[in-house]
Amino acid sequence: MWQRLAFRRRLPSAKVYIDGANVFYSQKKMGWSVEWAKFLRWARELWYLKEVRYYAAFKPEDEKMISYLNYLQTLGIVVVTKPLKELNIPEDHPLAQEYGYSVIHKANFDVEITADMLLGCAKVRNLVLISGDSDFSYLLSKLKNLGKQTLVIASQQTLSHELKNIASQVIYLEDLKPILEKQQTS
16 A cells, blocks of 8 residues: 555645635626535645635525535535524615615624634645635735745636735636536536
């Protein structure tokens, strides 16, 4: 067995952090979805994956979302969740006036992703963030100051200017479509 290991290519280690809400809206804009099993196969060609984390909010009664999150766990992805908050909107609020909303659903994982990336970066050099959210630009600048390589994977349509400028490298989801696209079943 040691002989097989000796000939194996040594890959750099990495941790991946997926902002589920940001990816959801990116997929809506792009018109196609990422197949996470394909993503893992692709990523394992580039890195030894120490951990992949997916952050998502859900409604406890949303069986489709719960099934999706369970599927991600079967792939070996660590799923970090919290329930969606329901916020009532007053009638005079612009969202109520312009769009007729009376309730919005909200959940934000910026703090959790930031804490997990900072606390988990000690034993890896490569940190992959799948999000286009500019709120992470300060985090990426601190990680770069710690000598970490930061890769952002996001849609061209949703990638913030700030993240694009601070990341060590950017890969657009659109460029990965032939590799990662989830095939629609009829």
